[in-house]
Amino acid sequence: MRYSGAVNISSFHTHTRLCRHASGDPIDYVKVAASEGCSGLGISDHCPYPDGTWGGSRMDPSQVREYLSLVKAAREQAAFPFFWGFECEWHPKYESWYRDFLRAETGAEYLVYGSHWVEVDGCFEYIPDAGDPRNLKPYVDLTLEGLSSGLFDLFAHPDIFLAGFPRWDADLKAASKDIIAAAIAAGIPMEVNGLGLTKPRIAGPEGMRPPYPVREFLELAASEGAVLICNSDAHRPQDALAQARNAETWAYSRGIPTVDAIEALAFAKGPVRA
Ligand SMILES: [Zn+2]
Ligand SMILES: [Zn+2]
Numbered sequence: 001m002r003y004s005g006a007v008n009i010s011s012f013h014t015h016t017r018l019c020r021h022a023s024g025d026p027i028d029y030v031k032v033a034a035s036e037g038c039s040g041l042g043i044s045d046h047c048p049y050p051d052g053t054w055g056g057s058r059m060d061p062s063q064v065r066e067y068l069s070l071v072k073a074a075r076e077q078a079a080f081p082f083f084w085g086f087e088c089e090w091h092p093k094y095e096s097w098y099r100d101f102l103r104a105e106t107g108a109e110y111l112v113y114g115s116h117w118v119e120v121d122g123c124f125e126y127i128p129d130a131g132d133p134r135n136l137k138p139y140v141d142l143t144l145e146g147l148s149s150g151l152f153d154l155f156a157h158p159d160i161f162l163a164g165f166p167r168w169d170a171d172l173k174a175a176s177k178d179i180i181a182a183a184i185a186a187g188i189p190m191e192v193n194g195l196g197l198t199k200p201r202i203a204g205p206e207g208m209r210p211p212y213p214v215r216e217f218l219e220l221a222a223s224e225g226a227v228l229i230c231n232s233d234a235h236r237p238q239d240a241l242a243q244a245r246n247a248e249t250w251a252y253s254r255g256i257p258t259v260d261a262i263e264a265l266a267f268a269k270g271p272v273r274a
Helices: 026-035 061-077 092-105 133-147 170-186 215-224 242-253
Strands: 040-046 082-088 110-113 117-120 123-126 190-193 202-204 207-209 228-231
Touching (some): 092 110, 117 133, 133 170, 190 242, 228 242
Parallel strands (some): 040 082
Antiparallel strands (some): 117 123, 202 207
């Protein structure tokens, strides 16, 4: 369903206190969402890594059991479609971790791809802070690999890398086109991210703008035929749906068409993928 002025009442991108930089338990997100007439909610906290990568802002592998019990308790209270999974970065060395552990062993119902990092001298740097032109190609190459891995159901903040590259130019347009084409080829909806709208603005060619979402990227995505949905990326229960509504308003006011997430996400319509 194309956006027609209805209020967005779903989000499939939310976090919990377990990732160490968000607050609230899944049940708290369910309660807020219920009070706002939710049509569908997904809890997608940042996944842990077996080697402690980004351990200061990710849950520990030993907390996965707790996460499972929290999302299961939340599901019992949800009077609307409820799903749970993880938001993951991609790197080939973790492929089995994602496929065999997160998906198969824990039974995650969906995986969100958040392409937050670029590998620089063996370290994973946060792309908004690593906007060196030399990092663009490695970032795009890794992102294309992630999108075509077959692991992910949804591409979060596909334009986050542009936070590190505020001047839209031919190279960034080409990079964006490649990323958009890969998401379309993989059949993965892309997100208009509500959290980015709350972050400190950065200077772009047309003045100050949010670090993401980025109008130029999402206009290009829409013109290429990508499926765009609105998510909150809530890190506090009170933002569970509100930030997704903000994302929808932002897109609508720029003429960027978005689709109801429940309609767009295959896992939300049918049986859970094996
Ligand atoms: Zn993210
Ligand atoms: Zn997130």
